[in-house]
Amino acid sequence: MGSLEEKVVAFEEVRCFLAQEVNKIAIKCGGEAGSGIMTVGFLLSKLLQRHGLFVVTTNDYPSLIKGGHNAIHIRAESEPIFSHIHLVDVLIALDQQTVDKHYREMTSGGVVLYESEVVTIDPVKHNRSDVKLYPVPFLTIAKELGNMLFFNMAAVGSCMGLIGVDMKELEPLLLGKFQKKGDDVAQKNIEAATKGCLYVKEHFPEEFKTRIEKIPQNDKILITGNDAICLGALRAGCKFIGEYPMSPSSSILSFMAAHEESYNIVVKHTEDEIAAINMIIGAGFAGVRSMTATSGGGFALMTEAIGLAGISETPIVVVSSQRSGPSTGMPTYNEQADLRMALHASQGEFPRVVIAPGTVEECFYEAINAFNLAELLQLPVIILIDKYLSDTMVTTPMFDPDHGKVNRGKLIVPPDKAPVGYLRYQFTQDGISPRAVPGVEGAVHVGTSYEHDETGFTCEDPVNRVRMVDKRAVKLKAIDPAINAPRLYGMKEADLTIIAWGSTIGPVKEALKWLGNDGYDVNLLQVVYMEPFPIEAISYLLRTAKKTLLIEANSTGQLGSLIREKTGYMMDYSLLRYDGRPFEPADIYNEITKYVQKKS
Numbered sequence: 001m002g003s004l005e006e007k008v009v010a011f012e013e014v015r016c017f018l019a020q021e022v023n024k025i026a027i028k029c030g031g032e033a034g035s036g037i038m039t040v041g042f043l044l045s046k047l048l049q050r051h052g053l054f055v056v057t058t059n060d061y062p063s064l065i066k067g068g069h070n071a072i073h074i075r076a077e078s079e080p081i082f083s084h085i086h087l088v089d090v091l092i093a094l095d096q097q098t099v100d101k102h103y104r105e106m107t108s109g110g111v112v113l114y115e116s117e118v119v120t121i122d123p124v125k126h127n128r129s130d131v132k133l134y135p136v137p138f139l140t141i142a143k144e145l146g147n148m149l150f151f152n153m154a155a156v157g158s159c160m161g162l163i164g165v166d167m168k169e170l171e172p173l174l175l176g177k178f179q180k181k182g183d184d185v186a187q188k189n190i191e192a193a194t195k196g197c198l199y200v201k202e203h204f205p206e207e208f209k210t211r212i213e214k215i216p217q218n219d220k221i222l223i224t225g226n227d228a229i230c231l232g233a234l235r236a237g238c239k240f241i242g243e244y245p246m247s248p249s250s251s252i253l254s255f256m257a258a259h260e261e262s263y264n265i266v267v268k269h270t271e272d273e274i275a276a277i278n279m280i281i282g283a284g285f286a287g288v289r290s291m292t293a294t295s296g297g298g299f300a301l302m303t304e305a306i307g308l309a310g311i312s313e314t315p316i317v318v319v320s321s322q323r324s325g326p327s328t329g330m331p332t333y334n335e336q337a338d339l340r341m342a343l344h345a346s347q348g349e350f351p352r353v354v355i356a357p358g359t360v361e362e363c364f365y366e367a368i369n370a371f372n373l374a375e376l377l378q379l380p381v382i383i384l385i386d387k388y389l390s391d392t393m394v395t396t397p398m399f400d401p402d403h404g405k406v407n408r409g410k411l412i413v414p415p416d417k418a419p420v421g422y423l424r425y426q427f428t429q430d431g432i433s434p435r436a437v438p439g440v441e442g443a444v445h446v447g448t449s450y451e452h453d454e455t456g457f458t459c460e461d462p463v464n465r466v467r468m469v470d471k472r473a474v475k476l477k478a479i480d481p482a483i484n485a486p487r488l489y490g491m492k493e494a495d496l497t498i499i500a501w502g503s504t505i506g507p508v509k510e511a512l513k514w515l516g517n518d519g520y521d522v523n524l525l526q527v528v529y530m531e532p533f534p535i536e537a538i539s540y541l542l543r544t545a546k547k548t549l550l551i552e553a554n555s556t557g558q559l560g561s562l563i564r565e566k567t568g569y570m571m572d573y574s575l576l577r578y579d580g581r582p583f584e585p586a587d588i589y590n591e592i593t594k595y596v597q598k599k600s
Contacts, residue, residue: 055074063328142192241265313378322338507583514589553583
């Protein structure tokens with residue numbers, strides 16, 4: 001993927017931190033698990049977002065219950081941004097590993113805020129004359145307030161003092177986060193942050209190279225992909241969630257549980273993933289919009305039941321957030337290697353929809369589409385995301401609450417009655433049968449994992465078998481082509497077309513922005529619907545492309561092989577990453593400049 005020095009050079013060709021700037025900053029905070037790193041990141045991210053900035057916040061943590069190095073990276077600018085970067089202006093070091101691991105990521109003129117009791121700066125190992133070192137007594141401040149837990153708030157305050165953010169901006173956030181623990185706890189957190197802020201201002205008065213100024217707010221929110229899916233599910237009328245927690249999907253369960261009473265939904269923390277999917281199939285059979293969420297290992301356990309949803313034509317939504325495999329793999333790190341599993345999960349052949357949103361905005365709107373398609377087509381819908389998209393907080397325009405009307409398809413619910421001669425699996429021209437829920441007068445309700453006839457009763461007749469397989473398969477043709485169409489960013493004709501999917505879209509769009517500024521002619525083709533695959537649209541776009549570059553986070557180019565399977569087209573070049581980390585825009589920038597020239 002290139003050395004760190006190459007990444008720095010590539011990035012600083014397109015945006016340099018050397019001159020003093022306003023409202024452009026990258027902050028990293030690191031420390032041991034349990035030291036409140038995520039809280040520090042959340043508070044600083046919200047502060048910057050409330051100053052009107054666009055924010056992208058990513059995290060890095062090992063799969064340990066206790067200990068290990070955690071880090072969170074915050075990037076904020078006044079113009080739209082799409083990805084993290086691999087550079088740091090302010091490094092908040094709460095342990096030695098933070099300095100050792102991330103010191104070389106510092107930009108020229110950057111500042112390290114560190115606790116000198118636990119961090120040692122080695123003049124040989126950390127030899128950077130262009131980086132400033134500011135020791136701040138985080139632990140002493142915490143001790144004075146009577147609890148060592150307050151040291152991370154002192155760190156938040158020290159960063160605010162450095163970048164010029166008023167403490168008054170932080171107080172409402174701290175009150176909202178800590179007041180449930182009591183007024184005393186909330187006030188001491190505020191006091192710790194205030195002391196950290198004042199210490200930096202008094203002991204290091206030199207003007208920092210970047211300052212933060214409040215700008216007018218637009219209707220923007222800061223949200224993760226998981227939370228955006230939850231909001232989309234609630235907007236779509238989801239009423240039952242059965243889930244066994246598995247990182248990186250676990251926050252979906254906790255989000256829904258936290259809003260259970262407000263939205264009148266039922267949330268069940270199941271004993272395992274098999275129970276979770278069988279519960280949502282039962283809910284779907286009863287006419288309730290239902291969802292589960294998991295990761296690769298949990299999804300593998302669900303595959304037999306996905307087949308049950310397929311043959312019984314029961315609508316369900318399954319969120320699968322990919323992580324590094326196989327088996328347990330690296331459970332807190334990123335990968336896009338479960339595409340083929342999602343497309344072919346379970347035995348036999350039956351239709352399913354597989355949606356791979358690439359942004360938090362798409363997570364919201366495609367979640368709505370997922371529930372509508374599940375009921376319209378009476379089949380399982382899989383939303384395929386990954387750790388990077390699940391966990392990354394991104395500033396995005398406020399979602400449109402009026403987007404996407406609820407479409408329940410051919411559903412019959414009380415007090416309506418079933419038509420005379422009702423057949424649950426009636427052969428129809430579009431393959432979609434009327435679906436009556438239990439309690440509808442005049443309907444016989446049969447659900448089975450066996451092949452069946454129109455009534456739902458077991459039938460192994462060969463003629464019936466062929467008709468039923470064909471009936472189920474034809475349902476996908478009912479999807480509006482506008483829904484599963486690919487998305488093209490940039491000019492239709494370009495010197496190079498990038499093909500990507502999922503969370504890789506963010507770093508690619510960031511690289512495209514830099515490339516455009518530098519005079520390169522490159523566009524992006526994003527595939528969102530993996531099934532049904534938009535064969536005609538993608539075939540046309542690839543036939544007219546001058547050169548193509550496939551970018552995805554796996555070792556075998558799974559989207560590339562799917563495209564070749566469906567269209568016969570083979571990519572000219574590929575850039576694959578499978579070390580568990582998301583793509584860096586600088587890597588993409590470097591790769592693209594190998595294949596295209598700047599416009600004169």
